[in-house]
Each structure stands twice: as C-alpha cells, then as structure tokens.
Amino acid sequence: MAMHVPIGEAKARLSELVAAAMRGEDVVLDSVDAPQVRLVMVPPSDVEQRAAKRRSAIGMFADLVGDRDIDIRALKADDRWDEHYGRKFGDPD
Structure with a gap:
C-alpha cells in the first residue's frame, strides 16, 4: 500500500520519506486534488x-x-x- 503525503507536509518530513523509499516503500506526494510525485530508489549501478x-x-x-x-x-x-x-x-x- 502506498504512503500518500501532502506536498506541504513532505517538506518537513523529506528525510523520513526518502528513507522509506530507500527501504522499498511506495511514497507518493499529493497536491490538493491528485497525486503528483512518486519517490523511488535509484537502482545501484x-x-x-x-x-x-x-x-x-x-x-x-x-x-x-x-x-x-x-x-x-x-x-x-x-x-x-x-x-x-x-x-x-x-x-x-
């Protein structure tokens, strides 16, 4: 299940959200009306x-x-x- 976070709140919790994405969790940043951005881990080279x-x-x-x-x-x-x-x-x- 994806973790949906409002963009305004994501500013304050960015390091926590990045850590969640690095663990493989699905993190989606939402605006008022719809999802806007998905945080994903960059695959290793x-x-x-x-x-x-x-x-x-x-x-x-x-x-x-x-x-x-x-x-x-x-x-x-x-x-x-x-x-x-x-x-x-x-x-x-």
Whole structure:
C-alpha cells in the first residue's frame, strides 16, 4: 500500500520519506486534488551490482581472500597483476 503525503507536509518530513523509499516503500506526494510525485530508489549501478555478485560468489573463499579488496579496479591495480600479465603475454615494452 502506498504512503500518500501532502506536498506541504513532505517538506518537513523529506528525510523520513526518502528513507522509506530507500527501504522499498511506495511514497507518493499529493497536491490538493491528485497525486503528483512518486519517490523511488535509484537502482545501484552495474559496477556495484557486479561487485556485490563477486562478493557473494567469493563468500565461500572468504578465509583465503581475507581483507583484500575484491573490487575489479583494485584487483587490476594489484602489483601482482602486471607480473602475471608479463609472464603470460610477454613484456609489453
């Protein structure tokens, strides 16, 4: 069921209404005669979704990963990445 809030009241309760929308609740802002605006959560970006999937997939290997950052950008920045690439494909220079 949607939470209907008058626009005037929404000004005072904006942070509360945003938090409700972030939890997945349906928040609708009404004017005097009709609903005008619906607050919805912006979906996470593709990078964040992939990182979350990667974290969940690596969950069973958590003891091996330890506290390393498993974000793809961090993995590519790892010093061992260049060494591994060089052994596999030769020196790029």
